[in-house]
Amino acid sequence: MKIAVCVKHVPEGASKIDPATKRIDRSREGALNHFDANAVEEALRLKGDGDTEVVVVSMGPEQAGDSLRKALAMGADRAVLVSDDAAAGSDLVATSKILAQALEREGAELVLFGQQASDADGAVLWAAVAERLRRPVISQAAELSLAGETVHVKRQTEFGYDVIEAPLPAVVSVSDAINEPRYPSLKGIMGAKKKPSETFTLADIGVAAGDAGEAGSKTEVLALGDPPARADSRKIEGDASAAQAIVDFLAEKRLV
Amino acid sequence: MSTLVFVEHHEGELQKGSLGVLAKAASLGGDVGAVLVGGGVKALAAETGAYGATKAHVLDDASLDPPLPQARVDAIAQVVRDGGYDTVLFANSVLAADIAAGLAARLDAGLNWDLVDIRTDFVGKRPALQDTVLVDVGWRSTPRLALFRAGSFDATPTGGSAPAVEDVSVDLEEHSRAAKIVGQELEQASGPSIEDAEIVIAGGRGLGAPENFTLAEELAKALGGAVGATRAVVDAGWYPYAAQIGQTGKTVSPKLYIALGISGAIQHKVGMQSSNTIVAINKDPNAPIFEFSDLGVVGDVHEIVPKLTELINARK
Ligand SMILES: Cc1cc2nc3c(=O)[nH]c(=O)nc-3n(C[C@H](O)[C@H](O)[C@H](O)COP(=O)(O)OP(=O)(O)OC[C@H]3O[C@@H](n4cnc5c(N)ncnc54)[C@H](O)[C@@H]3O)c2cc1C
Numbered sequence: 001m002k003i004a005v006c007v008k009h010v011p012e013g014a015s016k017i018d019p020a021t022k023r024i025d026r027s028r029e030g031a032l033n034h035f036d037a038n039a040v041e042e043a044l045r046l047k048g049d050g051d052t053e054v055v056v057v058s059m060g061p062e063q064a065g066d067s068l069r070k071a072l073a074m075g076a077d078r079a080v081l082v083s084d085d086a087a088a089g090s091d092l093v094a095t096s097k098i099l100a101q102a103l104e105r106e107g108a109e110l111v112l113f114g115q116q117a118s119d120a121d122g123a124v125l126w127a128a129v130a131e132r133l134r135r136p137v138i139s140q141a142a143e144l145s146l147a148g149e150t151v152h153v154k155r156q157t158e159f160g161y162d163v164i165e166a167p168l169p170a171v172v173s174v175s176d177a178i179n180e181p182r183y184p185s186l187k188g189i190m191g192a193k194k195k196p197s198e199t200f201t202l203a204d205i206g207v208a209a210g211d212a213g214e215a216g217s218k219t220e221v222l223a224l225g226d227p228p229a230r231a232d233s234r235k236i237e238g239d240a241s242a243a244q245a246i247v248d249f250l251a252e253k254r255l256v
Numbered sequence: 257m258s259t260l261v262f263v264e265h266h267e268g269e270l271q272k273g274s275l276g277v278l279a280k281a282a283s284l285g286g287d288v289g290a291v292l293v294g295g296g297v298k299a300l301a302a303e304t305g306a307y308g309a310t311k312a313h314v315l316d317d318a319s320l321d322p323p324l325p326q327a328r329v330d331a332i333a334q335v336v337r338d339g340g341y342d343t344v345l346f347a348n349s350v351l352a353a354d355i356a357a358g359l360a361a362r363l364d365a366g367l368n369w370d371l372v373d374i375r376t377d378f379v380g381k382r383p384a385l386q387d388t389v390l391v392d393v394g395w396r397s398t399p400r401l402a403l404f405r406a407g408s409f410d411a412t413p414t415g416g417s418a419p420a421v422e423d424v425s426v427d428l429e430e431h432s433r434a435a436k437i438v439g440q441e442l443e444q445a446s447g448p449s450i451e452d453a454e455i456v457i458a459g460g461r462g463l464g465a466p467e468n469f470t471l472a473e474e475l476a477k478a479l480g481g482a483v484g485a486t487r488a489v490v491d492a493g494w495y496p497y498a499a500q501i502g503q504t505g506k507t508v509s510p511k512l513y514i515a516l517g518i519s520g521a522i523q524h525k526v527g528m529q530s531s532n533t534i535v536a537i538n539k540d541p542n543a544p545i546f547e548f549s550d551l552g553v554v555g556d557v558h559e560i561v562p563k564l565t566e567l568i569n570a571r572k
């Protein structure tokens with residue numbers, strides 16, 4: 001069986017928007033979106049000692065190769081990167097088209113997503129990709145298991161928990177509580193360099209440039225402004241002695 | 257101009273969030289339609305008129321009652337096409353987000369998410385990057401799709417009369433019928449809720465282990481408050497769902513909210529941001545929770561909280 005995991009390379013630390021392009025500044029150091037480490041971990045758990053192949057798939061700048069290598073170091077078998085200047089600035093419609101096209105080529109029985117991209121916070125991409133692949137989708141999986149040709153998921157909604165099942169092939173996004181992602185071992189890091197890894201342009205996977213990037217996007221950022229400031233916010237650093245500072249603060253606010 | 261609003265229901269009740277979005281849609285002008293899918297929705301449709309819907313499209317089918325997105329994408333795509341709607345609005349929820357994104361792909365339509373407002377010229381307001389920037393977003397084509405952050409609009413009746421109800425009939429796609437809900441554990445209301453507490457001490461994954469919730473419980477006892485939790489620890493089984501605060505949990509607005517080892521994700525923030533005073537203890541100086549705390553303490557909960565509890569108890 002084959003499991004594909006969609007992973008995103010995101011700017012490290014707090015993201016900033018570049019005022020000139022109105023896009024997220026991706027020139028800084030990046031890292032594997034930490035929510036996607038849960039999806040990689042879940043794929044590796046399902047693989048166990050079996051002969052399942054775990055393929056990690058990303059769309060992003062060349063540097064996204066670093067995040068794919070981290071996933072390989074964790075234990076994924078193969079990496080696919082779609083990287084093309086014409087893909088920069090893709091919104092949901094364009095990104096889902098590109099990823100779906102890359103996934104179509106893989107034909108994985110299970111496609112996993114993380115809970116959300118920590119820079120865009122959309123928490124929606126899987127549903128758009130599943131629609132393009134014409135496959136069942138289940139989101140927010142807190143528990144996941146496979147039984148034969150069926151995937152079982154427990155997930156939280158506004159009303160409690162649902163247990164959902166769907167026949168494979170299927171698309172599932174996992175919550176950040178589903179597992180504790182492993183750290184890559186030294187051996188894993190060394191081995192990652194030798195694992196197969198391909199980079200495709202849009203033309204390679206058959207996506208027209210007009211369907212990608214800003215040209216293929218249906219939404220736009222018009223302006224940037226400051227959010228309403230929160231008055232009188234204080235930050236202190238400390239050990240146990242900070243406890244006294246908290247009590248003083250609460251006393252000042254008449255909360256104790 | 258015509259706007260369609262997906263109106264979500266649960267156990268025979270229209271959801272407040274959807275009705276708020278409906279009222280907002282009515283304030284934008286033009287025709288406003290509501291779309292409802294599930295068992296018995298025809299009986300619920302009349303109520304949408306009071307919030308501004310002049311038309312209600314209903315797919316009343318008990319087999320579609322389980323809250324799964326894909327059949328709803330089929331139904332709404334058809335209503336949008338047949339009704340010529342140029343805007344489709346959703347109040348964010350687990351279900352609505354998956355419908356909206358599926359619909360975006362189906363119709364190749366732009367989706368803006370996490371909006372807190374929309375202007376009559378169709379500029380959406382979106383706090384982004386952990387709410388550190390307020391972005392104006394737009395659409396380049398129609399239909400325009402939007403998901404609104406929980407609690408963006410009050411469900412204030414506009415005083416409209418009952419809408420014209422229209423049945424929707426749709427052939428479902430094969431992939432839209434594939435997923436099934438085979439079990440549900442719905443929350444039963446029981447005892448006093450954290451929603452009524454004046455002081456809430458909430459714990460997150462930074463507590464390190466389920467047994468460390470005693471840190472939160474003892475501090476709550478000292479202050480006379482209730483204990484809350486993040487989804488991460490609820491999903492992991494550390495604490496009960498009834499205590500969860502956030503988008504898929506409770507919304508609280510106590511006088512004092514103390515966050516212990518909580519990163520401050522948007523989905524958590526929407527459930528506690530209207531608290532009067534927010535104190536956060538987190539060992540990561542860059543944790544987003546500090547962006548909306550009145551007092552942020554960079555430090556280890558295991559060192560600070562026992563001492564804090566001791567000092568508060570000593571004051572009594
Ligand atoms: C559709 C959807 C709905 C959601 N609904 C909700 C919801 O209702 N409620 C909710 O809470 N979340 C919700 N989430 C999840 C949310 O996005 C976050 O994943 C979650 O809130 C994170 O929980 P956390 O802060 O406990 O964990 P983490 O994000 O892992 O944060 C733990 C924090 O603890 C700090 N820490 C670690 N050790 C220590 C220590 N010793 N001392 C002090 N600090 C320490 C770390 O620095 C970190 O900031 C939802 C997500 C989605 C996609």
Ligand SMILES: Nc1ncnc2c1ncn2[C@@H]1O[C@H](COP(=O)(O)O)[C@@H](O)[C@H]1O
Pocket residue numbers: 006007008009033035036039057058059060095099112113114115116117118120121122123124125126
């Ligand atoms: N550029 C990308 N390449 C691959 N996967 C992505 C990309 N962007 C988002 N994802 C996946 O989609 C999930 C949800 O992202 P989002 O809807 O953007 O918050 C992430 O957790 C990833 O699994």
